[in-house]
Amino acid sequence: MDGLAATLRALPPSCGPVRLIAVDGHAGSGKTTFAARLSGTLGGAPVLHLDDLASHETFFGWVPRLTEQVLRPLSQGRTARYTPYDWHRARFPPEPESAASLPPAPVVLVEGVGAGRRALRPHLACLLWMDMAAEDSWHRGRLRDGPVLAEFWDTWTHAEMTHFAEDSSYSFANFVVRRGELGYEVRKGPAGGR
Structure with missing residues (x-):
């Protein structure tokens, strides 16, 4: 993690003065946990959770909100303000x-x-992809959320498959992250490390 943090700090800014780093992957692949660990290694780097911008009505329709409420202010060196979805x-x-x-x-x-x-x-300085197969990720997510959200997961997995079929981000990943027994393993992704 220390090596990855040093690499990310050394990147040129990508959104105004900010180095915007994406952590992408299938639902249930460990993105939130990894981002929290990486944030700590980076000395408390702020983390935006896209679940705060999505909603039941539109899982992936958050780009306008992100652009207006987050990217525009950050690109101008200002603090972004947004209202998380309940x-x-x-x-x-x-x-x-x-x-x-x-x-x-x-x-x-x-x-x-x-x-x-x-x-x-x-707007990204770097794209990290969590390396876990979709089915394994979704199984982990279903176990985490329990049977109460089974219907939600059925709807979600279809939406996620459709999203990645239309806009696959894996091939643009600079680094691929896999959780191993001894921690996280980071290797160059399809787009190459920076």
Whole structure:
């Protein structure tokens, strides 16, 4: 992790003063856990969870919100402010009630399915892909969420397959990350390490 963190810090900024790093992969592949670990190794780099921008109505329709509320301010060196989606109430709460902020730190992580999608790639300094087969990832996610969300997972897996069929980010990954018994293994991805 220390070597990866050093590599990411050395990259040129990609979104204003920010080095925007995407952590992409299938749902259940460990993106959130890995991003938290990487954030700690980077000294507390801010993390944006794409689940905060998605919704029940549109799993992958968050690009306009991301562009307006996050990318535009960060590219101008300003703190981004956005309202995280409430998955339990199935709505975006009123903004003042639960607005979140994302400072224009030297490194900002964006984690979630689709973090390396076509619309974001021009703003990324680096794309990391969590190396786990879709079926294994989804099985882990279903175990994590339990039978209460089984119907959600049925809908989600179809949407995710459709998304990656139309906009595959794996082939653009600079690094591929696999969780091993001794921690994370990082190797060059299809697009090559930077």
